Amino acid sequence: MATQRLFFALELPDTLQQQLVQWRADCFPAEAGTPVAAANLHLTLAFLGDVSDTTAARLQQLAARITQPAFTLDLDDAGHWPRPGVVWLGCQRAPRGLLQLADLLRAQAARHGCAQSAQPFHPHITLLRHATEQVALPPRQFHWRCDIQHFALLASVFRQGRTRYQAVARWPLRAASGV
Numbered sequence: 001m002a003t004q005r006l007f008f009a010l011e012l013p014d015t016l017q018q019q020l021v022q023w024r025a026d027c028f029p030a031e032a033g034t035p036v037a038a039a040n041l042h043l044t045l046a047f048l049g050d051v052s053d054t055t056a057a058r059l060q061q062l063a064a065r066i067t068q069p070a071f072t073l074d075l076d077d078a079g080h081w082p083r084p085g086v087v088w089l090g091c092q093r094a095p096r097g098l099l100q101l102a103d104l105l106r107a108q109a110a111r112h113g114c115a116q117s118a119q120p121f122h123p124h125i126t127l128l129r130h131a132t133e134q135v136a137l138p139p140r141q142f143h144w145r146c147d148i149q150h151f152a153l154l155a156s157v158f159r160q161g162r163t164r165y166q167a168v169a170r171w172p173l174r175a176a177s178g179v
């Protein structure tokens with residue numbers, strides 16, 4: 001049976017990806033970890049894993065019905081998780097819209113057999129991987145604002161020694177029509 005490795009995510013505008021890559025290069029020495037490629041910077045909403053085309057199609061139908069107004073992401077927090085070896089960027093206060101969207105997608109995924117982590121959802125953008133040694137974090141003097149207008153289903157594709165994330169589908173964030 002054909003499967004794809006999929007996850008729902010927020011994509012970042014190209015300009016923000018470039019700004020983050022520049023800031024990361026200024027803040028973290030090369031030995032801190034493996035940088036995630038600019039085009040791969042994203043915020044995962046719900047990880048699905050390897051799913052069949054049937055399950056993927058069903059989850060896409062459900063995603064298309066979601067009504068959730070657009071929101072603004074304030075990227076003003078960073079941290080280091082030594083165990084998975086991740087340095088991340090996130091929000092001191094995650095917007096309610098983001099949490100609601102992630103909760104819904106994670107619940108729909110779980111109902112369709114995509115096991116969800118028991119850990120509480122901590123929205124983050126992974127900046128560095130393989131960061132298992134101690135990492136000095138930059139002072140919290142950064143703050144990027146980003147208007148999020150859509151969410152996406154991304155496929156993780158490993159080819160020629162590199163992982164790329166390809167958009168399978170995108171949906172606009174929109175308020176319920178009220179009818």
Ligand code: 2AM
Nearest residue numbers: 007042043044047086117124125126156
């Ligand atoms: P991470 O960046 O914090 O590692 C694609 O792999 C995306 O799904 C990554 O952003 C990754 O988060 C996230 N993800 C969540 N759970 C995962 C899992 N069990 N395996 C791989 N990726 C996972």
